[in-house]
Amino acid sequence: MFMKHGIVAGVALAVSLATPAMAKVEGDTIILGSSISLTGKYATNGLHTQRGYDYAVKVINEAGGVKVGGKSYKLDVKYYDDESTPARGAQLAERLIQQDGVEYMLGPYSSGMTKAIAPVSEKFGVPMVEAEGASRSLFTQGYKYLFAVLSTSEQYLATAIDFAAEKSSNPGDVRIALAFEGDPFSMDVRAGVMDKIKEYGMKVVIDDQLPADLSDMSTTLTKVKALKPDALIISGHSKGAATAARQIDEMKVNVPMIALTHCEAAKVQEKFPKTANGFLCPTQWVETLSKSDPMFGSAADWNTGFKADNPSYTSVPYQSAQASAAVYVFKEAFEAANSFDKDAVRDAISKVEMETFYGDIKFSENGNNIAKPMFMRQIDGSGQYKLVEKAGDMVFPRNVSY
Amino acid sequence: MWDNLQLLFVWAPIINVQVILDGIFVGAVFALSAYGLALVWGVMNIKNLAQGDFVIMGGYMALALHQLHVPLVLILLIVMPVMFMFGWIVYVLMIRRIIDQDMFVSLLATFGLSLLLQQVMNLIFGPEVQTIDMELPVYDAFDNMVTVPSSKLITLILAGVIATGVIIFMKRSRAGQAIRATAQDPRAARVLGIDIDRVYAFTFAFNAALCGAAGVLVSIIWVIQPFYGITYSVRSFAIVTAAGLGNLPAVIGAGFGIGLFEKYTGAILGTAYEVAAPVSILLLVLIWRQIQMRRNRQVVR
Amino acid sequence: MTMTRDTKVTYGLLALFGIFGPILFPDYTLSIAYLWMMVLMASTWDTLGGQMGYNSLGNITFFGVGMYVSAIVQITFFYEGGVGEYTSAMGSIKPEFTQAEYFWGLGLGILAAGVVGLVLSVIFSSFMFGLRGPYFAIGSLGLAIAVAEVTITIDYVGGASGISMPLFPGDIEFRSTFFYILCFVLTIISHFLLRWLYSTQFGLAINAIRDDEDKAEAMGIPTLAYKRIGWAIPAFFMGCIGAVAGNMAGFIDKEVAYPIPTFGIFMVAMALLGGKGTLWGPVLGAIIFHVIKEATWTYLLNLQWVALGLILIINIVYFQQGIMGWFEGVSKSYGGVKANVDITMGVERGSITGIIGPNGCGKTTLFNSIVGYHPIDSGSIQFDGQEISHLLVGDIARLGMLRTFQQTRIYGKMNCVDNMQISVSHREDSKFSMFASRRGEIKDRAEHLLEFVGLYSKRNLISGDLSFGQQKLLEFAMALMNEPKALLLDEPTAGINPTLINGLIDRLRRANEELGITLCVIEHNMRVIMNLASHIYCLANGHMLADGTPEELQNDQRVIDAYLGGH
Structure with a gap:
């Protein structure tokens, strides 16, 4: 003992x-x-x-x-x-x-x-x-x-809302779909986006929170297809980006503007070159x-x-x-x-x-x-990132044929 | 939530078709790995927490083979035997020694295995989110409101083929019979000369092969990462608990049921609740069964 | 509470370490604080898991809930805007708490966390304790996941963005010391509370629940009440330590509050590593686990999960009793009575041999030793000229020696023919015969043998629905199906309708004569055995008392005495 x-x-x-x-x-x-x-x-x-x-x-x-x-x-x-x-x-x-x-x-x-x-x-x-x-x-x-x-993160996707407003004759009519992962980063990105949306008086038609361990966002995308918003905004680190790119293709989601974080980190341009065409990706650096x-x-x-x-x-x-x-x-x-x-x-x-x-x-x-400013880039048909400094540089609506 | 209900049932009822289809695709894949779990649980009383990691392993093997341009069916034919052998080795090295122990021993030992596999996969394949893009056509219907990618259709067909094969195998072959006999009474089976050890090894290896097959399918229709296994483990446990052990049709039914429930929860309450959905079903089934058992003066064991 | 000298020494050493550890190694203060936290988690888990046998995977729920409850209490009472305003600002408010506000808030927070944990456990008890074994474990895991998922949808507590905890008002050195003392004191309180509880009737009762709950219930123990308490204690302490951990972390969200795949399972691993169901096992396990974990995280970066996984596997697969088992196993004698001492007997090929003896004389044990269920200490068992004392049950069965059971063992959910078909001999099995399909001749033989025992008309019934006697006949037929060379029958007539006994004797004899099977029969019914056997052995108290022909034994005074209890 x-x-x-x-x-x-x-x-x-x-x-x-x-x-x-x-x-x-x-x-x-x-x-x-x-x-x-x-x-x-x-x-x-x-x-x-x-x-x-x-x-x-x-x-x-x-x-x-x-x-x-x-x-x-x-x-x-x-x-x-x-x-x-x-x-x-x-x-x-x-x-x-x-x-x-x-x-x-x-x-x-x-x-x-x-x-x-x-x-x-x-x-x-x-x-x-x-x-x-x-x-x-x-x-x-x-x-x-x-x-x-x-x-800071509120800047990540706020520019995308600015672009959407500029492309619309009446920003108040713009309908936005949001899908953000439930984590502090994405929530802050979302807060930045929401501030802008309020500023322009836009309408949020979908506001889904993605669980941290979700590898399937088809229900959110199904709703997106039904409601046909003018812009789809997604943030969910690399996993969110990869899942979104994968399923946007499979479900033939046709939204004029899709903006999401972590494109480069998830290598979407390389893995999903066809779908990624036209994605708006915020980046800290180019x-x-x-x-x-x-x-x-x-x-x-x-x-x-x-x-x-x-x-x-x-x-x-x-x-x-x-x-x-x-x-x-x-x-x-x-x-x-x-x-x-x-x-x-x-x-x-x-x-x-x-x-x-x-x-x-x-x-x-x-x-x-x-x-230091944030940058917004758009992926083109050949999988290259093109800097988008103003709404006019952007390919809009997104040009994809599924 | 009210908006979602209106959307589903008033404005665009056609998307119900999409939600149901997605639920079926999800369910088919879950059912495969869940049936493997039901087997090892029912036959040898092993609760395999590394179930999801076996699935992810199969996914990574498929990914590696896909990069070598191996066709899909051949991938399945390679991954399943390889996973079978892997399962057999795991059985010989560790499962054999914990079979007669209480449940916690198997839960914890396989949890250890799960940790180990996660990091080994991380070291071999890297932590990136991966997927196989078969670049197959996507069918659509109802003015593009319902889309069915051929990859998911193929997955469903393959899952069906595998499940049918498993049913026939369990019913007709000597091994299947031996497994069923052992599940009912291992001592009697042993006395009558069935080589229990081999039945166990076979069962565990068979489970690994089924998980491997599920993994191949997962990598084709969703994304994989070394640390995603736990989701599949949790769902397998939820399905098996809801369906009971060793009953393939019930497991398949529960798989589809949970797939549909998950998708409808997502569509109505929001995607945030999709992970909680199978868990809440699990809890509800357990509580429901307790109420039923209490009438018989029994407990759920 | 009495203590042995060793125990006092241990407490002394631990107290010395607990008090002087952080003084001697001030940089390690928080590491040791986490160590005590682990000890508390593992020890309290063991109350429910190890001592009561309800293996919970959901104790971490109370940890997380405690963390949030404490945050709510601390902010509600001492921040004017309340929790809603604090969280909706997403961390942009940074209230300054005075020392008094902070410490009062923390004290109330810890207490509230414990109480809420306790209340929650009582609520859970109402619908969780109808579950046993794996269902309880998985159900409790489901609870933890569900509570965690629900937490992040509640914006009031910060939702997915989490809450920043109030900053510690004092200086940094004192902060470490303060949280160290909290962890240490909570651990001490929980340890001595458990120590006392295990020494009371409560300890006995929860052990009884673990070993045989149905029996305990039948004995009148109010099991549900005990189970509630058995869960409320860990829940209370997990809530308290959660509150402390939340303040140590400084920021809480779902991942911090509900570390299910890590602490949630590690605490179980720690208890198991040390040896569950003991007072000291979880303490020891937690200490060792924590040290190994910290060391692998330092020295094996990128391989730490591999190392930890291997340690878990090796520990659980090879040292199932935990570390405590090493020390207690050797000092415990098996304590059982040696059932068979030095028995020599032979069974002639093709004969029918009987074994008789009073209850408890070791007949069944003898059978178990012969067919490979029990190891034998010394001596030799030979079958067909081959030494079989080292072989396993399956091997012996495949050699052609089978046994039946006193209580029948059949596959109750299959019909009789299927029962028969699965019972064919596996003597000539090759690696691939597992995959062979069923052959027609096997079915014919199965039906033939069912006819032989008189069950042909019932061949398609589910075997579990047969009467006990019929099940015995089926079991006998299944044994014959296996084409054994020798068959060991344990009380074949027990529980059989007397009118059927003669038929059974007849069939046994025919099996012996027509099929050439050597029979060895344990039997209580003297009339049966005297009619059947050509040679009989009589056992008593594990010794061979006498042997001979039926006539010789009937006249042997020793046998008569044994049966009449004459010595």
């Missing part, structure tokens, strides 16, 4: 020794921490993000790393897998900060995950530059240590952007370099680009602060004002990037 109880106590003690402590800066390496979704429903985009981080770290290290106090440091990222569950993400963030001694964080994937992690980094006063949490509510909490390089920086070169240069490292992409999702940009922000901040003190780094981040391949980056008081 004593052995049994001995084991209880022994094992309990082992808990504390199970994970090694790591310093924020080890020798000549700066360690950034990130809990990212490598398994679970966000794994697709988690991987896009991780690849973006890794590519930036590689490029920066090859270019001589980060210079602080006259010395060069390499960057490294300590990853944990949050399994696409926010509770785990928060727990892992605490673990990165407390046990691994990480003092600079890169964000996770998705707004929900960022919402869970931001209170943690905030509590510990650890600066976090995130690239994948776009929900507006992240930037109304008064977080001092949260910085986002991307545009590879034809005429912005550049000394580290990654132009947007096109980054795109070429990233593809060379990750040959599986035909069209690089913006999730990877903004992840690289987040790492780049840290490099600039370290060098500007010329210190590893996390508050000095935090202040340096808040003062960052730079042009990058990803676009201009300048943070507001609340931590969101206010210098």
